[in-house]
Amino acid sequence: MLKDIKARLALIAALVLLSGWLIYDRGITFGLDLQGGTQLALEVDDPDNALTAEQRSDAIDRALRVIRTRVNELGVAEPLIQKSGQERIVIELPGATDDEQRRAKDVISRSAALQFQIVQPAAEMAAALPRIDRAILAAGDIAPIAADTSPGAATPPTSTPELGLFQTADSTSADSTAAGDSTVLAAATDTAAADTPSAAAGTAEPSNAPFSSRLAPGSTGPEGVFLVSNADAALVERYLSLPEVQALIPRGMDLRWGVDQDSELTGYRSLFLLDEDPLITGEELVDAQAQRDPQLGQPIVLFEFSRRGGREFERGTGQNVGNLMAIVLDDRVFSAPIIQSQIGNRGQIEMGGGTIEAASDLALVLRAGALPAPIEIVEERSVGPSLGQDAIERARVAGVIGIGLIVLLMVGYYKFSGLLAVGALSLYVLFVLAALAGVDADLTLPGIAGLVLSIGMAVDANVLIFERIREEVAEGKNARVAVSEGFDLAMSAIVDAQLTTLISAFVLFQFGTGPVRGFAVTLAIGLLASMFTAIFVTRTFFMLYLDRRPATREISI
Numbered sequence: 001m002l003k004d005i006k007a008r009l010a011l012i013a014a015l016v017l018l019s020g021w022l023i024y025d026r027g028i029t030f031g032l033d034l035q036g037g038t039q040l041a042l043e044v045d046d047p048d049n050a051l052t053a054e055q056r057s058d059a060i061d062r063a064l065r066v067i068r069t070r071v072n073e074l075g076v077a078e079p080l081i082q083k084s085g086q087e088r089i090v091i092e093l094p095g096a097t098d099d100e101q102r103r104a105k106d107v108i109s110r111s112a113a114l115q116f117q118i119v120q121p122a123a124e125m126a127a128a129l130p131r132i133d134r135a136i137l138a139a140g141d142i143a144p145i146a147a148d149t150s151p152g153a154a155t156p157p158t159s160t161p162e163l164g165l166f167q168t169a170d171s172t173s174a175d176s177t178a179a180g181d182s183t184v185l186a187a188a189t190d191t192a193a194a195d196t197p198s199a200a201a202g203t204a205e206p207s208n209a210p211f212s213s214r215l216a217p218g219s220t221g222p223e224g225v226f227l228v229s230n231a232d233a234a235l236v237e238r239y240l241s242l243p244e245v246q247a248l249i250p251r252g253m254d255l256r257w258g259v260d261q262d263s264e265l266t267g268y269r270s271l272f273l274l275d276e277d278p279l280i281t282g283e284e285l286v287d288a289q290a291q292r293d294p295q296l297g298q299p300i301v302l303f304e305f306s307r308r309g310g311r312e313f314e315r316g317t318g319q320n321v322g323n324l325m326a327i328v329l330d331d332r333v334f335s336a337p338i339i340q341s342q343i344g345n346r347g348q349i350e351m352g353g354g355t356i357e358a359a360s361d362l363a364l365v366l367r368a369g370a371l372p373a374p375i376e377i378v379e380e381r382s383v384g385p386s387l388g389q390d391a392i393e394r395a396r397v398a399g400v401i402g403i404g405l406i407v408l409l410m411v412g413y414y415k416f417s418g419l420l421a422v423g424a425l426s427l428y429v430l431f432v433l434a435a436l437a438g439v440d441a442d443l444t445l446p447g448i449a450g451l452v453l454s455i456g457m458a459v460d461a462n463v464l465i466f467e468r469i470r471e472e473v474a475e476g477k478n479a480r481v482a483v484s485e486g487f488d489l490a491m492s493a494i495v496d497a498q499l500t501t502l503i504s505a506f507v508l509f510q511f512g513t514g515p516v517r518g519f520a521v522t523l524a525i526g527l528l529a530s531m532f533t534a535i536f537v538t539r540t541f542f543m544l545y546l547d548r549r550p551a552t553r554e555i556s557i
Helices: 002-026 053-074 098-109 128-139 174-178 230-241 243-248 307-319 356-368 385-438 445-474 479-511 515-547
Strands: 037-044 080-084 088-094 114-118 165-167 225-229 253-257 268-275 285-292 299-305 325-329 332-335 346-350 375-383
Touching (some): 053 080, 088 098, 114 268, 114 307, 230 243, 230 268, 253 332, 268 332, 325 356, 385 515, 445 515
Antiparallel strands (some): 165 346, 225 268, 299 346
């Protein structure tokens, strides 16, 4: 008995410590209605109903991909961007300032900009890099290089990741390519910065080369693909924004960051040197779809240009065979395969070792540049910080009053047993807040309502248990037997009640949006925590209480 109690107490203590650490480390983030901010609802602007339901849903999917990229670039803390139904996007920017709100509305309303640009040789930057370094030194805008010599420090990859293979949709073999009836773009696996002073990171003294010393070779070929460590990315971007630096970048060229999905893992971001004039824009793209190759089973993306766009693409790719061609959306490079031969108006991108999800993402990126209808803001809701603070104060007062009444009721009616339930209830609140912090869920006003509701349900579970214990005591059973059977007999009723409510919470989360989902998340977490505290924690307290008293003595309930 004592050994079982110690094991239970050890588990409870471990959960309390873990909960305290989660709350301390991650903190509780407030939702839009508590800390202020802006909520925007977007829909496809189609006043003539020219689009079918399928086309409207597809346009929303494309816009969602573009908007998520744009809003994340704004640097707003914890933005929420999600699809609501099939025809609406909901964006929440908690804590956003007035300036950030204006910027968000501006970038959201802007049309997507998809371009296909040729990656220029790294040698084009070789002569400019020393002048850029000197300009930064002259401007006095420098920062020391923090060399990471720890054993686990990341090292620059020796080649760019495999980015895909372009070819015409009807090409099936190397023989057909040789015959001239197909077009191929090979994966960019071992290409990028040449063996020039500009390509090698660390070839110049950091104090004399604040810019070039932060560029690592992106691969082993001549193309202008560089790698910048995550720690230096913000500084390099600041250097690139200087007018003195912009004036020294080779004429007709741009430096653009890549969208590196695995930058957190590798520790590096890609920086591409691109031809300023696009080969073609997304306006000429008719369609792009992800599917599996029927012969090889690997993911591919089929694309098609308009007739006029196909002619431009064919001419441009014919002049750049062997070069990298970057797929750029909103000034970010999403992929950069190699042009192996001339491409017409139809082709495909083979994803190599990529997944079908990656192919779907790339297809969305391609289609985003050819939205069939603009996106408009149909609803805007702003909450000021003062209003949010007032809501927090009111919720705090309501919570204190509610919990105080519950404590008085439980202790007054169930005596010492009620006090044990109150102790378990305090741990319940701690576990719920820790779970919200652990899953990065925002605490909203509806979430607080769900928390209070689940507190009531946690007490309800204790009420069921205590009433069964009273029935067992009334039948003349001793305290230990009465408590054991009371918990066992009440178990089925508690599980049934909590399970049905949990199903309701799941339905609300699946089909609700914004505040409704916040309510559902908090309610579901609260239900699971209440079952644990009512059944496990309260029983442990009873076991500890009964272990120190004679079996014949009556229980205070």
